[in-house]
Amino acid sequence: MSEELLEIKDLRIEYHTDESVIHAVNGIDLSVKKGQTLGLVGETGAGKTTIAKSILRILPGLQAKILSGEIRFEGKDLLSVSEREMRKIRGNKIAMIFQDPMTALNPIETIGFQISETLKIHNKLTKKEARKKACEMLELVGIPSYRYDEYPHQFSGGMKQRVVIAIGLACNPELLLADEPTTALDVTIQAQVLEMMAELKEKLDTSVILITHDLGVVANFCDSVAVAYAGEIVERGTVEQIFDHVAHPYTEGLFASLPRLDRRERRLKPIKGLMPDPAALPEGCSFCDRCPYAEERCFKTKPADVELEPGHIVKCFRVAGGE
Amino acid sequence: MLKFIGKRLLMLIPVLIGITLVVQLLLEVTPGDPAKLMLGMNATPERVAALREELGLNDPFLVRYGRYIWNLCHGDLGNSFMTGRPVFSEMIQRFPYTLVLVCISLFLSVVFGIPLGVFASTHQHTWKDNLAMFAALFCVSMPAFWFALMLIQRFAVKWRLLPLSGIASWKGWVLPCVALALGFTATITRQTRSNMLEVIRQDYITTARAKGVSEVTIKYRHALKNAVTPVIMVVGGMFGMMLGGALISETIFSIPGLGQYTMQALNSRDYPVIQSSVLVLSLLFAIVILLVDIIFALIDPRIRSQYISKRQKEARTDQKKEDQEKGAAHSEGR
Structure with missing residues (x-):
């Protein structure tokens, strides 16, 4: 059961703009086991979406450069397979659900076409069979199948996100990359959509990378967690390891900034400062400027990964300091 | 959709009337006398005047315009001044x-x-x-x-x-x-x-x-x-x-x-x-x-x-209801 489905090693990605080079992803390691859900947490601009897009190799070709790294999926390095082979994986073995359902659907095609298109590409289905399967997918995500021939503008935001999920799950992928699937939705719909995703995941035995900045969602739906900060994974481990034994100051800060209902507090406790400019990262630890425990060495050298417990890996001098 | 096309075609009528009026006005203020141009440089003023009368150019503007529209409504585009042949x-x-x-x-x-x-x-x-x-x-x-x-x-x-x-x-x-x-x-x-x-x-x-x-x-x-x-x-x-x-x-x-x-x-x-x-x-x-x-x-x-007209929309929702009922009946049947 504990077989690794996806393994990312030392992935580095840069975006080249006219003025500067943006270090979006700086040597991350990640792994997802079969049938499990990994929560990828971090604030805006931490490189979460870039990681997901690089797995599918759909980064904007002209600006984004993958400098180094390996993305192993079922034993194959996705960064070195041909474009043709990659197309067979996209939507079929690895599918992605996008952040904003309002813009993720083609406004001038029926939702039915958009679902059955991916079915037709990856399975040799006739039009009729594809339509039947797409209708099944619609019913599965809770949309009556008679709406097959309707257009995105005839659906509400929550319904559109269901359609996007139906597209993602249509070919029964091994791995689903869900990029903030509920961020654009209001809270009640969020719960519905998440619940539905959890159910479908069980039913179809899909592994999921859930990108989010909602720790509550992570606690409910994920098996393991990776915390991204300025293009690095600063801490990763199982949900229990992270939630019960926080090790990295940034993760600590994330938890501290959550509003607590069981204590009477007037203000939230944000992490002070901003994430460093990804075009000019500090020499030492990327979190040093905001870290309450920062020491001199933190500003000079980058901390290495330390394995606290099997599977619980932290990038901080503080936990390694005991040596 | 058909209703929309019909509406648009009807809207063409005032547009075309407007166009004829504008063209007529423009021609009115354009210098140059067709009668003189037809008869050439050496024509006597009497002959030019006679031709103008014949072509109806001496009538007031509104009379000429009315006559033009009247003929137009009867499918008559008039005859060319130069060749005398029907324009149509x-x-x-x-x-x-x-x-x-x-x-x-x-x-x-x-x-x-x-x-x-x-x-x-x-x-x-x-x-x-x-x-x-x-x-x-x-x-x-x-x-x-x-x-x-x-x-x-x-x-x-x-x-x-x-x-x-x-x-x-x-x-x-x-x-x-x-x-x-x-x-x-x-x-x-x-x-x-x-x-x-x-x-x-x-x-x-x-x-x-x-x-x-x-x-x-x-x-x-x-x-x-x-x-x-x-x-x-x-x-x-x-x-x-x-x-x-x-x-x-x-x-x-x-x-x-x-x-x-x-x-x-x-x-x-x-x-x-x-x-x-x-x-x-x-x-x-x-x-x-x-x-x-x-x-x-x-x-x-x-x-x-x-x-899409209202009627069509209603027909569509009716269709949907029917489908739903059918679906419900179907699942009950199981």
Whole structure:
């Protein structure tokens, strides 16, 4: 059961703009086991979406450069397979659900076409069979199948996100990359959509990378967690390891900034400062400027990964300091 | 949808009346006397006055306009001052030439312009895009008559591949059509490219790519279909400009089309011909614009939904209810 489905090693990605080079992803390691859900947490601009897009190799070709790294999926390095082979994986073995359902659907095609298109590409289905399967997918995500021939503008935001999920799950992928699937939705719909995703995941035995900045969602739906900060994974481990034994100051800060209902507090406790400019990262630890425990060495050298417990890996001098 | 088309066609009536009025007014203030022009320099004032009386030019403006509209309603476009022949039959004879010229040119512009625009947009920041854009800029900037003369110089005079003028065979059509089409091709290319650049940055293109759709399908089905609506609008507008441009092409290549006819009429102040030509051209233009709106609706469901009449909407929801009931009955049956 504990077989690794996806393994990312030392992935580095840069975006080249006219003025500067943006270090979006700086040597991350990640792994997802079969049938499990990994929560990828971090604030805006931490490189979460870039990681997901690089797995599918759909980064904007002209600006984004993958400098180094390996993305192993079922034993194959996705960064070195041909474009043709990659197309067979996209939507079929690895599918992605996008952040904003309002813009993720083609406004001038029926939702039915958009679902059955991916079915037709990856399975040799006739039009009729594809339509039947797409209708099944619609019913599965809770949309009556008679709406097959309707257009995105005839659906509400929550319904559109269901359609996007139906597209993602249509070919029964091994791995689903869900990029903030509920961020654009209001809270009640969020719960519905998440619940539905959890159910479908069980039913179809899909592994999921859930990108989010909602720790509550992570606690409910994920098996393991990776915390991204300025293009690095600063801490990763199982949900229990992270939630019960926080090790990295940034993760600590994330938890501290959550509003607590069981204590009477007037203000939230944000992490002070901003994430460093990804075009000019500090020499030492990327979190040093905001870290309450920062020491001199933190500003000079980058901390290495330390394995606290099997599977619980932290990038901080503080936990390694005991040596 | 049919109701919408009917409404639009009815709206044409006031538009056309307005056009006739404007043309009549313009002719009123244009200097030049058709009677004098017809009789030549040496005509006596008495003869000119007699001819003016005969042509009805001495009547007050409103009387002349009323008479024109009255005749128009009876399908009579009047007789040409110069030849005395009925304008209608003359126009019927010449109209096909202009229509063929404009349609071929438009077809060429679309067939070359759109793929070129797609090509340029998908090769942005490369020399291919730069070259295409430079060529397009050049073609947009140069007037059609310059192209016509240059093409004649090369293909007809120097290499003797194509006839100098006239349309005795299909070869005669090549140069006028190309000369007319070049500028418009460039406009379509530029328009397509800029719209495509906008569309290929949209999220749904990334969605399509993530589904494993091939690049060609992404370009032509997902992106172009979304990018093409503003281009169609431009093409519709171009049709009108082309009718104007045809005038120059027809004159240079001596094609006996409507443009040439109008040109001659303008020079001799042949009022009935001018009026009828403008009327026919604007009618044609209005119909093309209507066609553009219909194509819009066919491509974009969001526009289409505005045109659907209430009755149809009700019929649709009824259908849905029925489906639901059927579905419910079906599941109960299980």
